[in-house]
Amino acid sequence: MSLLNNKIIIDSNIFLDVIGGFDNNDSLKSKEVLKKVEDGIYKGIVIAPCLTEVYYKIADKRDDLIAKQIIKNILSMNNLEIVPVGREESLKAGRIWSKYNKGKKRDKWLSIVDCLIISIASLLRNVPILTWDDRFNVVSDAKIINPTYI
Amino acid sequence: MQGIIIEKDRIQRRFEDQLEFLQLWGDLQKKMRVIVIKETITPIKELNTTLRIKSKAMEDEFLKDIIPIKKSKGIVDKLWGLGKEIFKSREEIFEDEFIE
Numbered sequence: 001m002s003l004l005n006n007k008i009i010i011d012s013n014i015f016l017d018v019i020g021g022f023d024n025n026d027s028l029k030s031k032e033v034l035k036k037v038e039d040g041i042y043k044g045i046v047i048a049p050c051l052t053e054v055y056y057k058i059a060d061k062r063d064d065l066i067a068k069q070i071i072k073n074i075l076s077m078n079n080l081e082i083v084p085v086g087r088e089e090s091l092k093a094g095r096i097w098s099k100y101n102k103g104k105k106r107d108k109w110l111s112i113v114d115c116l117i118i119s120i121a122s123l124l125r126n127v128p129i130l131t132w133d134d135r136f137n138v139v140s141d142a143k144i145i146n147p148t149y150i
Numbered sequence: 151m152q153g154i155i156i157e158k159d160r161i162q163r164r165f166e167d168q169l170e171f172l173q174l175w176g177d178l179q180k181k182m183r184v185i186v187i188k189e190t191i192t193p194i195k196e197l198n199t200t201l202r203i204k205s206k207a208m209e210d211e212f213l214k215d216i217i218p219i220k221k222s223k224g225i226v227d228k229l230w231g232l233g234k235e236i237f238k239s240r241e242e243i244f245e246d247e248f249i250e
Contacts, residue, residue: 013243021231022240034226057243061236068216070232075217077225132244 007043009121010034010080011131012053012113014147015046019058019070026132029147033130037079044080045127047120049113051075051082085116093119100138110135118142177207 010033017030037044051071058067075082085093093115101109110118114136121129121142128143129136136144162171237243 015229016233016237016243017240018226018229019231019233020237020240020243021234022237024240027240031226031230034229038223038226058233058236062233066232066236068212070229072216073225073229073232076220076222078221078223080221 006041007045007124007127008033008037008145008150009045009047009117009124009127009129010037010050011117011129011133012050012057013132014130015050015054015074016057017132019054026148029150030132033147033150034077038077040079042079044077045120045124046074046080046082047113047117048082048084049116053113083120085120089116089119089123092123096141099141108135110139174207177211181207181210 014030014033017027018034020027033042034044036042051074054074055067055071058070074080093112096115096118097110097112100115114133117129117131118136118139118141121127126143128145130145130147130150132147162168162175
């Protein structure tokens, strides 16, 4: 798939999939995509709160030491930009939260971090979001790509 | 560089372990501009300041340790399977809801 400027916003689940190192095609696909980022084929973007998600998932299951080590590795990754979240992005994420979550069952909700990702994707002029999370399928504010199709 | 106003002597007296205080004080001065004043408004405020300094120094230490020096290749291979023992299955990553 051809991407505008070759930029992609990478969701937390892609990193967690690689960290898990599972023996299946989807996890291998996650690895392949991150390798392409590392090799400069794609320019990877991660929003800072995704680092929080990866951190707490690891820290919750194991401990802070390994969580820190993993985050340190992600931050060292070649060709990966960490984008901070500011006022404009946060407020837009709030509107996105209302748009997609109001009136829906909680298990269908996009998380706050999901909303921040969508907000930043649209503010970056529709840089696509790479995610395995099918709750993004309802989103029309940003282009969503399942790693299978990249 | 961030700055902080501090009443050193009184805070120092609060520390039972003076070596701990001196280490903290040294670290603090490396990280921010410290202005020492003599008057403290209330003991409670003084104690809060102490705690704030302690947590700030600890936070700086945490971040210093986590920020990488340079970008490099081969990280994806390093990451691959690092959490094999953490997650029992791939579903565990996706079934667990992220904190809303």
